[in-house]
Each structure stands twice: as C-alpha cells, then as structure tokens.
Amino acid sequence: KNEVEQSPQNLTAQEGEFITINCSYSVGISALHWLQQHPGGGIVSLFMLSSGKKKHGRLIATINIQEKHSSLHITASHPRDSAVYICAVKKGRGGADGLTFGKGTHLIIQP
Amino acid sequence: NAGVTQTPKFRVLKTGQSMTLLCAQDMNHEYMYWYRQDPGMGLRLIHYSVGEGTTAKGEVPDGYNVSRLKKQNFLLGLESAAPSQTSVYFCASSYSLDSIRGGLKRQYFGPGTRLTVT
Numbered sequence: 001k002n003e004v005e006q007s008p009q010n011l012t013a014q015e016g017e018f019i020t021i022n023c024s025y026s027v028g029i030s031a032l033h034w035l036q037q038h039p040g041g042g043i044v045s046l047f048m049l050s051s052g053k054k055k056h057g058r059l060i061a062t063i064n065i066q067e068k069h070s071s072l073h074i075t076a077s078h079p080r081d082s083a084v085y086i087c088a089v090k091k092g093r094g095g096a097d098g099l100t101f102g103k104g105t106h107l108i109i110q111p
Numbered sequence: 112n113a114g115v116t117q118t119p120k121f122r123v124l125k126t127g128q129s130m131t132l133l134c135a136q137d138m139n140h141e142y143m144y145w146y147r148q149d150p151g152m153g154l155r156l157i158h159y160s161v162g163e164g165t166t167a168k169g170e171v172p173d174g175y176n177v178s179r180l181k182k183q184n185f186l187l188g189l190e191s192a193a194p195s196q197t198s199v200y201f202c203a204s205s206y207s208l209d210s211i212r213g214g215l216k217r218q219y220f221g222p223g224t225r226l227t228v229t
Contacts, residue, residue, distance in 0.1 A: 004153075033217070043201060043220040086153070098144045098156035098169055098203075099218065 003027050006087050006102035014110055019074040021105045023087030026068065030090045033099060034061050034072050037084040046072070046085075077109045113137050115221035117202050123227045124192040132187040132224050134202030142205045143185040144169075144218065145177065147198040154201065160185055192228045200224045 007022045023032070034047045047054050047061040049070075054061050058077075063070040074081055084106050088099040118133040134143065145157040156169030158177040166177045174196060176188045185204075189196060202221040 002153075035220075041199065041223050041225075043203075043223075045217040045219070048217045088154075098146065098159050099154075100170075101153040101155070103151065103153040 002102070003091075003100050004087055004089055004102040006085075006105050008105060009103065010106045010108075012108045012110065013077055015078060017077050017109075019077050019081070019107065019109075021072045021085050021087075021107070023070045023072070023102055024068060025070075025087075025089050027089065027091050027100070030092060032063055032070050033088040033090070034070075035086040035088060037086060037104065039083065043086070074107075079109045079111050082108050115202055115204055115219050117200075117221040117224050119224060120222065121225045123229065124189075125229055126193060128192050128228075129188070129190050130192065130226075131189075132200055132202075132226075134185045134187070134204075134221055135183055136202075136204040136219070137183060138204065138219065139182070140204035140206055140219070141182075143179065144203045144205075145175070145185065145187045146201045146203065147171065148201060148223075149198050157187065157200075192226075194228045196226065197228045198226060200226060 004025045031048055031050045035043050036046050037043045049061055049063050058075045060073040084104040086104045087102040115136045141162050144159045146154040147157055148154045155171050157171055157175050158166055158169050160166045160179040163179055163182045178186045201223050203218040205218045
C-alpha cells in the first residue's frame, strides 16, 4: 500500500464548480505539500503546511494531523486550473531526505 | 533569478551509454534533490544532498551516481544506461529546515529532463 494516497485519480468538472482533491497518508510527517504539474510538465509548489488551513487566491488547503488527511479545494474553477495536482509528505521530523509523493489527481475543467 | 535549471531538456541514449544530467540553482539553497517520474508511479527520490560535498541515497538510487562539488550544482550520472531508466527526471532544491523558528521551506523544481533509453 502506498504511503500517500490521493483521490480521485481523475476528475472532470465544469467551469465554476467547487473542486475537492483528497490526500491520505499512513506515516508520521513533519509537513505536507500540494504541488501543481502543468500540462507542459513543470512542477510548482502551491502549499506547504503542517497544521490547520492555508488560502491563496481561489485555492485552499487543509490538513487534519490526527486523521492523517489533507484536502485541496479550488473555488470557482477555471479551465486554466486544469493540471495534475500532487500531494507529497515530508516523513519524520527534520532532516533533508526528500518528499514522498502521491500519484497525482488529473483535473480537467471544461468551459 | 533563473531558479532551478536542468540540462539537457531531452536526451535519447542507447543501452550501455553514459551521461550526466546537470541541475543548477541560483537561490543559495543548501538542499538539492533528484527525482524520477514514471507513469502511474508518482515521483520518487533518487539521491539528495544536504550541502556541498555531501550526498545520500534516496528511494531508488541503483544505477545512478551523484556529485555536489559546488553548492549551486547537483549532477546525476548514469554510468551504463538501461531501458528501465527511461523516465522524466526532476531536480529540486530548498533551504534547510529551520525547525527552531518553525519555518518550513518549500521545494523549487526544475523543468525536467526527458530521457529515453533504447
């Protein structure tokens, strides 16, 4: 079983819909990242959080440490939000070892 | 700032050939990482470095070597390429974690190198 599981794997929605992508993990973590991979392949860090909630524009990320679960929400979705959204965790505490990634959620927003 | 750059962007190798992928960052980051991305697998850590002159193995290090002779550069080498190493390779960098001040440092990714081994 993967240490980081995302759902759904694929999501197609209409422009304007509220989008939720879920991430569950099975290991202790010091931080959780949400990343966006554009159709051209580039990866951008959207959020990094260890507790609570963060908001940036139309994007909101929440994490529940006790339940080992995080969600990424997109409000008023737009076709330019179409991308692969990746959840990744930093296992343990401190140190420099890299991230452990989910397989990604492929989001398509139709006009 | 250019951020994180990778050279080359694309490469086709024959089985048994060798090559080096170069990652460079101009943000004075201490930590650097090499990941590979394969369909249906998600990104996986190959090797990482916590500073100049130091490297460590990640999840899938076999068949790769790395070097960090300068703080800004992290090289990934394939001594004898195999078809199983066909992948997209991403480099990333970050500041060191600053747990005392509670700072959590994001990772910055390069644009990727698409490698095909035939």
